[in-house]
Amino acid sequence: MQTxxxxxxxxxxxxxxxxxxRELLKITENPEIISFAGxxxxxxxxxxxxxxxxxxxxxxDQSALALQYGATEGYLPLREMIARHASRSGxxxxxxxxxxxxxxQQALDLIGKIFINHGDxxxxxxxxxxxxxxxxxxxxAEYVTVRTDDDGMVSEDIEQALRTGPKFIYVLPNFQNPMGVTMSMERRVKLVEMADRYGVPLVEDDPYGQLRFEGENLPGVNVLDAQLHVQNGRYTGNVIYFSTxxxxxxxxxRLAWMIAPDEVISKLALAKQGTDLHTATFNQVVAYEVSRHGFLDNHVKHICEVYSERRNVMLDSLAEYMPEGVTWTHPHGGLFLWVRVPESCDTTKMFPAAIRNKVAYVPGESFHPNGGGTNTMRLNFSYCKPATIVEGISRLGNMLKEELCQ
Amino acid sequence: MQTxxxxxxxxxxxxxxxxxxRELLKITENPEIISFAGxxxxxxxxxxxxxxxxxxxxxxDQSALALQYGATEGYLPLREMIARHASRSGxxxxxxxxxxxxxxQQALDLIGKIFINHGDxxxxxxxxxxxxxxxxxxxxAEYVTVRTDDDGMVSEDIEQALRTGPKFIYVLPNFQNPMGVTMSMERRVKLVEMADRYGVPLVEDDPYGQLRFEGENLPGVNVLDAQLHVQNGRYTGNVIYFSTxxxxxxxxxRLAWMIAPDEVISKLALAKQGTDLHTATFNQVVAYEVSRHGFLDNHVKHICEVYSERRNVMLDSLAEYMPEGVTWTHPHGGLFLWVRVPESCDTTKMFPAAIRNKVAYVPGESFHPNGGGTNTMRLNFSYCKPATIVEGISRLGNMLKEELCQ
Structure with a gap:
């Protein structure tokens, strides 16, 4: 109908x-389907x-403040708390x-708004x-891609990509979405050095950094970069960092935070003013109240216990139910792992068969801006309970066995 | 410092x-200043x-839902409630x-995102x-402007402006921000007819529509338009409406809603998905819980009583304290009124004198995209208590008397 x-x-x-x-999530609202897609x-x-x-x-105690309009930059005590927390890294x-x-998601949008010209x-x-x-x-935006393997973005490929003159580098160093892999210390250092040498800034997306189940925390790309870029005690670095x-x-x-040089924050805030004025005051004050006495430090440990068990159950089930030729990553934290099936299989084409088997995943193709990954899929292990994970992976295994026989 | x-x-x-x-609001956080600026x-x-x-x-009862990710379009029971409410108009x-x-503000941003090409x-x-x-x-965006007087957008000027080929018409028919004026019934009908004749769609911004202190409610531009554009019971109209x-x-x-033909809503939702995924689920469920049994109908009456008194106090104080040659609008609702001072006065240049007198307003110039309005100011009457309004208008009157003598 025309309008x-x-x-x-x-x-x-x-x-x-x-x-x-998000479209898949709609299909998988059917409670009979075990969804590893979200x-x-x-x-x-x-x-x-x-x-x-x-x-x-x-x-x-604070309804007149919490229910009222607020500053675009955010609720000051919350920003102070985050600044203190981020300063722990030195x-x-x-x-x-x-x-x-x-x-x-709004951090991503605002970065696009203030930095990306058509064709960048x-x-x-x-x-x-x-x-x-x-x-x-x-x-x-257009994309230059660099391969990511089990140790994160592959250093050897970065230099050539930097020569194409990208506006910035986007990286998820911890328990990357979609692969669940973590960038090695050596590669972090190299990335920061190369970015600095070529004068190309970095965007570091770190939603899962605190959800580490095993191994040592590695310094963020922004922390490594800051060692090069602190002037008179003021952070003037190469990195826009955000977490949630x-x-x-x-x-x-819907609460997240960005950390960047103050001039960049001013520009981002200006863009945010025209975008949604400010983030819900009530939510910011409540998040501050929940967190101010260190509650999240212990709560994160609890989340890690729950997710770590679910990851283990998924890894064990994959070992038990997957046919020959299927491999997967072993994340040390986060919410996702990544499965590679034989090259002959296309996970997008297989998706209807998965739904018939009442199990869902995200076909890996979607995560490749310039194509590829047709034999990969992303699995989420945080949402389903352990017994459901076992059942879902068994269904997925059966489905793959059938597909591989064809 | 370079980054x-x-x-x-x-x-x-x-x-x-x-x-x-918003910059003025920062100055006026000083509690000694009576601010009519916000x-x-x-x-x-x-x-x-x-x-x-x-x-x-x-x-x-619903924490697993309310604290979780939600649909981009919004929480369905809230959308259903708004749809029922909007359908009251016929x-x-x-x-x-x-x-x-x-x-x-996000409604404005999303409209920009899906409709405005550079130079439109x-x-x-x-x-x-x-x-x-x-x-x-x-x-x-570039702007073609049409004068607004005490009966809203001036009909006689619209046709010529339409001939310049605007992408859409943006109108605030009720207690307009900044003037506080309401578009007359006759002008609403003409606007809808002209927009239809020229095939130019309308964006109707209605944040204050329910806050009417006196007079009869007038049908929204979207309601008048719908009488021309309902096909098979489906709304396919010319208007994107939003309220808050x-x-x-x-x-x-931070909760508002948009009403538009479903194809437009689909595109807006797609843009919103990339912008912030969805509006805070918790806030939507809470707003629905507060509103579902009709609470807001009575609550709006209460707000109108409070604001109506404050408007009256401001009108009386203006009559008492303003020097000769100053005029103002008489809003039938909303949050603002509009003051015109003699043409020789520039309200932007006078602003520091106002701050010295410990009273603040918004210089009218800012609301004129193509210039003009240097002798106008916007005053807010919803925020300050009655006694403060009297004191603030007396300060403003004194300041204006001094300025007019110079």
Whole structure:
């Protein structure tokens, strides 16, 4: 049916496509289907009671503040708390290096808004986070890709990609979405050095960094970079870093934060002002109330225990049920792992068979901006309970055995 | 201090300017200054207790839903409630005509994102809402302006402006920000007819529509338009309408809604997916819980009583304290009124004198995209208590008397 709007869409809408994942999520709302497709935290780890108490306190003592308009940059005590926390790594981060955003997706959008001109090239991992591609496609980005293996972005490939003049490098060093892999220390150091040498800045997306089940924490790319770029105690570095409360508190609150040089934060805040004025004050004050006395430090340990068990169950089930020729990553944290099936299989084409077998995953193709990955899939291990994981992987194994016999 | 980001900003950032209002708000945080500059609801009318009870109910009964990721389009029961409410006007609105946004500012941004190509002309009132200009400047919009007087957008000027081929018409028919004026019935009908004749669609921004203190409600531009554009009971009209919970519930929750033909909603949702995934689930479920049994109908009456008294106090004080040659609008609702001082006065240049007199307003110039209005100012009457309004207007009157003598 025609409306007068039909022929008035902006050129940029031509590159807006529904996220394959979010469309899949709709199919997989059928409760009979075991879905490893989403990226949902386990509702069992939501700190419901702490949030409820915080809501009550905030509405008793600070309702005039919490229900009112607020500053675009965010609620100051929350920014101060995040700055203190980020400064633990040895970099001096101040509140004016912090912008509170409406989830990490908004951080991606704001970066696109202030940096990407139509046709700009961005250096990204392949595979990389789908939401970033979705955000940046809207600003007309093109992509130069660098392979990612079990130790993260492959250093040897970066230099050649840097010579194409990308606007920035986008990297997810910890428990990367979609692969679940972590960039090695050696590669982090090389990446920061190369970025510095070529004068190309970095965007570091770190939603899962705190969710490490095993091994030592590695310094963030921003921390390594800061060692090169602190001037008079002021952070003037090469990196825009962001992380989120979605995986350590609740995604339904839509709260994330960015850390960047203060001039960049000012520009991002200006863009945010025109985008949504500010992030919900109430949610910021409540998150601050929940977190201010260190609650999240212990809560994160609890989440790690739950997810670590689920990862183990998934790894064990994969070993038990997957046919010959199928391999997978062994994440040390986060929410996802990555499965490679034989090259002859196309996980997008196999998807209807998976649904018939009442199990869902995300075909890996979607995470490759310039193509490839047709024999890969992303599996989420945070959402389903252990027994469901066993059953789901067994269904997936059976399905793959049938497909491989054909 | 240089960072590698400095020379990498996108062209569109050249048109990003800090909102004059939000910068003024920072100055006016000094508690000695009586500020009529903001657009803040009175905290005394926040339904704190109802929100607290709703938070408790939601976190007791529905935490797994409310704290989790949600659908980009919004929480279905809330969309259904809004659709039912909007259908009261006689237009059949369905949930797939509704998109929940993170405040009205996001509605403006998403409209910009899917419709505005760099250099596109938009037909707007002069003066018009500053936040719309801020949102759309980022997409490279240009403006064709039509005068607005005490009966709203001047019909006689619209046709000529339509001939310049604007992408859409942007109008605030009820208690317009910044003037506080309401578009007459006759002009609404003419606007809808002309838009239809020229095939130019309309964007209707209605944050204050429910806050009418006196006079009869007039049908929205979308309602008048729908009478021309309902096909098989499906709304296929010429209008994107949006309104907000900010003025009837709380701005700190950042909740608004858009009503449009379903194809437009699909495109807006696609853009929103890349922008912030979805609006905070928790806030949507809480707003639904507060509103579902009709609470807002009575609450709006209470807000109207409070604001109506404050408007009266401001009108009386203006009559008492303003020098000869100063005039002002008499709003029938909303949050603002508009003052015209003699043409020889420039309200932007006078602003430091106002701050010295410890009173603040927004200079009218900012609301005129193509210049003009240097002898006007916007005053907010919702935020300050009656005695403060009297004192503030007396200070403003004294200041103006001094300025006029110079």
């Amino acid at each position: 007068p709007w039909d022929n008035r869409y902006a050129q940029r809408t031509q590159r807006m496509k529904a996220s394959a994942i 990226g949902l935290p386990a509702p069992e780890v939501f700190p419901t009671e702490e949030i409820r108490e915080a809501c009550n306190r905030v509405l008793k 970099v001096q981060i101040r509140p004016n290096n912090i912008l509170i955003t409406s989830g990490s 090239r961005l250096l990204v991992e392949s595979p990389t986070y789908l939401g970033a591609l979705q955000a940046w496609n809207q600003y007309g 409360f979605s995986k350590i508190l609740s995604p339904g609150l | 590698p980001w400095d020379n990498r900003y996108a062209q569109r950032t050249q048109r990003m300017k800090a909102s004059a209002i 657009g803040l609801p009175a905290p005394e009318v926040f339904p704190t207790e109802e929100i607290r009870e709703a938070c408790n109910r939601v976190l007791k 237009v059949q609105i369905r949930p797939n005509n509704i998109l929940i946004t993170s405040g009205s 002309r938009l037909l707007v009132e002069s003066p018009t809402y500053l936040g719309a200009l801020q949102a759309w400047n980022q997409y490279g 919970f900010s003025k009837i519930l709380s701005p700190g929750l």
